[in-house]
Amino acid sequence: MNASRAAVLAFPGRLASFRREGWPMVPITILAVIALLAIFADVIAPHDPQVGLLGERFRPPAWQQGGSAAHLLGTDHVGRDVLSRLIFGARVSMVVGFTAVIFAGVVGTVLGILAGYLGGWVDQVIMRVTDAWLALPALTFAIFLAAIVGPSEMNIVIILGIVYWTRYARVVRGEVLSLKERDYVRLAIVAGCSKRTIMRRHILPNVVNSAIVLATLMLGVVIVTEAALSFLGVGVPPPKPAWGLMLADGKKGLMAGYWWLTVLPGVCIMLMVLSANLLGDWLRVKLDPQLRQL
Amino acid sequence: MKRFVVRRVGYALLSLVVLSATIFVFVRLTGDPSVLLVEPGASKADIDAIRADLGLDRPLLVQYAVFVKGLLKADFGRSFYYRTPVLELYLERLPNSLLLAVVAMAFSLAIGIPSGILAAVRVNGGWDRAGKIFALLGLSMPSFWVGLLLILFFSVYLGWLPSSGSGTPWHVLMPAFALGWYFAAAHMRLTRSSMLEVLGSEYIKLARLKGLPEALVIGKHAFKNALIPVLTLAGINLVLMVNVSIVVETVFAWPGVGRLLYEGISFRDFPVVQTTVILSGVMIVAVNLAVDLMYAVIDPRIRYER
Amino acid sequence: MSDTPLLDVRGLTTHYVSARGTRVTRAVEDVSFTLRDGETLGIVGESGSGKSTLALSLLRLLPPAARIVAGAVRFEGEDLLNKPESEMRRIRGKRIAMILQDPMASLNPLFTVGDQVGEPLRVHEGATRRGAWNRARELLGAVRISAPAARVRNYPHELSGGMRQRIVGAIAISCGPRVLIADEPTTSLDVTIQAQYLSLLRELQRAQGLAMIFITHNLGIVARMCDAVAVMYAGRIVEAGPVRRIFGAPQHPYTRALIESIPRLGEANGRLTAIEGQPPDPAALPTGCAFHPRCPQRLERCATEVPHDTAIATDHRTACWLHP
Numbered sequence: 001m002n003a004s005r006a007a008v009l010a011f012p013g014r015l016a017s018f019r020r021e022g023w024p025m026v027p028i029t030i031l032a033v034i035a036l037l038a039i040f041a042d043v044i045a046p047h048d049p050q051v052g053l054l055g056e057r058f059r060p061p062a063w064q065q066g067g068s069a070a071h072l073l074g075t076d077h078v079g080r081d082v083l084s085r086l087i088f089g090a091r092v093s094m095v096v097g098f099t100a101v102i103f104a105g106v107v108g109t110v111l112g113i114l115a116g117y118l119g120g121w122v123d124q125v126i127m128r129v130t131d132a133w134l135a136l137p138a139l140t141f142a143i144f145l146a147a148i149v150g151p152s153e154m155n156i157v158i159i160l161g162i163v164y165w166t167r168y169a170r171v172v173r174g175e176v177l178s179l180k181e182r183d184y185v186r187l188a189i190v191a192g193c194s195k196r197t198i199m200r201r202h203i204l205p206n207v208v209n210s211a212i213v214l215a216t217l218m219l220g221v222v223i224v225t226e227a228a229l230s231f232l233g234v235g236v237p238p239p240k241p242a243w244g245l246m247l248a249d250g251k252k253g254l255m256a257g258y259w260w261l262t263v264l265p266g267v268c269i270m271l272m273v274l275s276a277n278l279l280g281d282w283l284r285v286k287l288d289p290q291l292r293q294l
Numbered sequence: 295m296k297r298f299v300v301r302r303v304g305y306a307l308l309s310l311v312v313l314s315a316t317i318f319v320f321v322r323l324t325g326d327p328s329v330l331l332v333e334p335g336a337s338k339a340d341i342d343a344i345r346a347d348l349g350l351d352r353p354l355l356v357q358y359a360v361f362v363k364g365l366l367k368a369d370f371g372r373s374f375y376y377r378t379p380v381l382e383l384y385l386e387r388l389p390n391s392l393l394l395a396v397v398a399m400a401f402s403l404a405i406g407i408p409s410g411i412l413a414a415v416r417v418n419g420g421w422d423r424a425g426k427i428f429a430l431l432g433l434s435m436p437s438f439w440v441g442l443l444l445i446l447f448f449s450v451y452l453g454w455l456p457s458s459g460s461g462t463p464w465h466v467l468m469p470a471f472a473l474g475w476y477f478a479a480a481h482m483r484l485t486r487s488s489m490l491e492v493l494g495s496e497y498i499k500l501a502r503l504k505g506l507p508e509a510l511v512i513g514k515h516a517f518k519n520a521l522i523p524v525l526t527l528a529g530i531n532l533v534l535m536v537n538v539s540i541v542v543e544t545v546f547a548w549p550g551v552g553r554l555l556y557e558g559i560s561f562r563d564f565p566v567v568q569t570t571v572i573l574s575g576v577m578i579v580a581v582n583l584a585v586d587l588m589y590a591v592i593d594p595r596i597r598y599e600r
Numbered sequence: 601m602s603d604t605p606l607l608d609v610r611g612l613t614t615h616y617v618s619a620r621g622t623r624v625t626r627a628v629e630d631v632s633f634t635l636r637d638g639e640t641l642g643i644v645g646e647s648g649s650g651k652s653t654l655a656l657s658l659l660r661l662l663p664p665a666a667r668i669v670a671g672a673v674r675f676e677g678e679d680l681l682n683k684p685e686s687e688m689r690r691i692r693g694k695r696i697a698m699i700l701q702d703p704m705a706s707l708n709p710l711f712t713v714g715d716q717v718g719e720p721l722r723v724h725e726g727a728t729r730r731g732a733w734n735r736a737r738e739l740l741g742a743v744r745i746s747a748p749a750a751r752v753r754n755y756p757h758e759l760s761g762g763m764r765q766r767i768v769g770a771i772a773i774s775c776g777p778r779v780l781i782a783d784e785p786t787t788s789l790d791v792t793i794q795a796q797y798l799s800l801l802r803e804l805q806r807a808q809g810l811a812m813i814f815i816t817h818n819l820g821i822v823a824r825m826c827d828a829v830a831v832m833y834a835g836r837i838v839e840a841g842p843v844r845r846i847f848g849a850p851q852h853p854y855t856r857a858l859i860e861s862i863p864r865l866g867e868a869n870g871r872l873t874a875i876e877g878q879p880p881d882p883a884a885l886p887t888g889c890a891f892h893p894r895c896p897q898r899l900e901r902c903a904t905e906v907p908h909d910t911a912i913a914t915d916h917r918t919a920c921w922l923h924p
Contacts, residue, residue, distance in 0.1 A: 128308055128312055129316075132308075132313045133312075136575045139538055140538070140574045143540070143555065144320070231544075232544060232559065233560065234559055254450065255457065257446075259446055259450075263443070263446070266442070269439065270435050273433070273434040274431075277434060496700055496702055496705030497709075499700065500707075502661055503661065503700075505689045506689075506719065506720075506723050515708050519708070519710060
């Protein structure tokens with residue numbers, strides 16, 4: 001039985017111990033709620049998020065004067081229901097966030113493993129690119145790419161993947177370097193396993209932990225970046241209701257005091273990022289205390 | 295020591311090469327870079343002229359060489375919108391961004407360092423917990439949202455501060471706070487962990503054994519030592535601030551290089567975009583190199599590494 | 601010389617409690633000893649025996665997880681355990697001083713030697729910067745550092761380990777304390793310098809009329825430096841008495857084993873005698889006498905009952921069921 005098999009078989013046991021220890025219920029609940037909203041948006045949202053009634057522009061939330069029960073959280077500058085847009089926005093954030101994180105994670109982990117395990121020129125090339133790309137601020141890089149290919153939901157995911165894989169690569173490579181020295185890896189080499197087999201069966205399962213922790217932490221970062229891109233107009237294009245886009249629209253009503261268009265989308269972003277960060281922190285401590293330097 | 299310097303400089307140059315190649319490749323990835331590098335609405339003759347200029351029919355490596363040559367000559371092209379060399383525009387706006395970054399850094403240190411020290415000294419106590427919450431908020435609240443909230447509060451509701459532009463010290467307060475917010479949390483975390491490490495050291499133990507009052511132990515002995523890593527990070531972050539200020543500058547219409555980048559993408563002024571990105575990279579690589587070298591001067595052990 | 605001991609410790613017990621209160625580590629358990637004016641007491645034990653915790657307990661500088669749960673400590677007749685912190689601070693460095701093991705780590709790398717040596721004077725005796733600086737120079741001379749006027753300006757990393765440990769010594773004696781606690785002061789020093797440092801400590805003791813507590817695992821040092829010795833094992837004192845008596849006729853099996861395990865040059869035997877087994881984990885001590893698993897002379901009683909102190913002669917006591 002190799003180490004990876006053992007790791008996988010231990011998982012149910014680990015799950016059980018999680019339940020005993022007490023999961024961080026608040027972030028998990030928040031993320032679960034957001035996920036549910038995203039999945040069932042069509043059913044839950046009271047209005048069509050992309051259709052606005054010009055007669056209903058700038059309605060404040062229901063509890064303020066001038067608000068109505070039809071639009072619990074008010075309407076925006078073209079009369080679209082804010083609540084519905086927030087709910088559909090959850091879908092956008094979740095989809096873009098998760099997809100980008102997974103994309104970056106897969107690419108980064110694979111390249112990190114290759115760089116760390118194979119060494120030599122493969123390592124050099126991958127590391128030089130990683131170092132150089134890490135020198136460029138993520139937002140700047142993303143804007144640059146968006147300016148070239150033009151904004152669309154798909155493009156954003158790819159762009160975010162391109163911008164963020166380097167974070168994974170660096171961490172995973174470090175892990176692989178230390179894993180290479182472990183006995184079971186050495187035994188596998190002596191036993192004559194091919195490089196590919198070793199990387200797949202011994203190295204990969206062991207770096208998955210770090211990758212997962214990093215992914216949760218990156219989720220927050222990615223969402224903020226996506227919001228920034230949308231805010232600047234190079235992210236998810238209108239009329240799709242991305243929270244960042246709502247903030248950009250909200251700015252138009254800011255000076256007039258239409259606070260809900262600015263505060264509410266931001267609160268949603270904050271809640272999602274906060275939950276992702278808390279979850280990531282907890283996972284980091286749980287999965288491997290040695291990962292604390294992340 | 296010399297070997298170390300040569301090696302680090304070599305790495306830096308290599309990074310710059312990779313960056314320039316990356317930018318070059320991505321521009322050409324979309325097929326026809328003349329679409330980007332030509333003014334919208336230009337005539338066919340103009341487009342052909344640009345294509346000849348860039349040598350788009352020549353092999354890729356030659357094009358790259360032309361590109362790099364241009365960079366080295368500090369020729370970054372002309373802005374479509376402003377019709378002036380982009381480099382000129384950039385340098386014109388840079389001081390504004392620097393000003394904003396400096397004030398933002400001052401904010402972040404003024405908030406981050408004392409709260410970090412408090413959190414460490416009263417570890418696991420009330421202050422520490424408050425500090426942890428502050429750190430989380432700093433990471434989760436996007437800086438531009440903080441900026442918008444500040445405008446809502448101080449410009450719209452209270453009417454105290456101007457919501458855009460520059461010119462008076464009042465103009466700088468809100469954008470600097472918004473920009474510094476995230477970094478304040480980062481600095482607080484680092485100060486806290488650095489301080490905790492220092493407080494566990496032997497010389498602090500000895501300071502207490504000498505019977506020094508606790509204020510002196512912390513204020514004199516611990517403080518200076520704990521600050522070293524924080525200030526190093528702050529130096530790197532300062533440059534980072536200049537380069538990530540785009541959203542804050544956009545929110546507050548602050549005339550810095552971030553706003554320039556925004557104008558670049560709004561007006562489809564690609565030379566501006568490309569230049570800003572290149573110069574961002576150059577700046578950061580340069581600062582990282584400078585910090586590495588500075589460390590080698592301070593700490594002799596580093597020079598003999600690897 | 602008065603009859604009241606300078607330092608009188610009775611039944612001192614210090615425990616470390618883990619964060620959730622689940623593990624209790626009995627670092628120091630029911631320790632009693634006395635220290636007279638001008639006397640040098642050696643406290644001997646392996647690592648983990650609780651020696652350092654004992655020293656820190658006396659000065660009440662324990663980490664937050666540790667607590668003094670029982671006992672009394674009287675210094676010059678005053679009760680130290682119930683003193684307010686502000687008064688303890690006035691005792692530390694001024695009336696009771698301590699030297700730590702690692703001279704490199706004990707000195708703050710960012711401040712000059714002169715600053716650090718003069719600091720206790722400024723704090724305890726209200727000396728001025730100039731006054732403290734001058735005194736620092738004198739003190740460096742007293743610990744036999746050459747060219748003290750130049751050394752005062754140096755930073756710690758510019759000086760050798762031996763010099764740094766002398767500086768730590770200078771800091772300790774700066775305010776003329778009555779008691780000096782030295783926690784393994786020579787362990788980090790080169791062997792060649794150790795002897796010099798020890799003779800320096802001897803000299804300082806004579807000149808200042810100091811009483812010393814010398815914490816070490818090295819019996820050779822104890823033999824050379826100390827008047828009395830207390831042997832610690834797993835947080836308790838298993839034997840205590842004048843040095844000559846303990847070395848000449850050790851009563852406790854552990855003491856005996858320690859003395860026998862010192863390699864002696866020229867002995868025909870050739871084999872090194874070591875004590876079987878490992879020192880116990882302070883958080884999971886054996887029942888009864890903590891030494892019984894390793895004791896060649898254990899009785900049945902030893903596994904169940906903790907032995908109490910028995911006087912073998914005046915000043916010589918041991919805690920062992922061989923001497924009930």
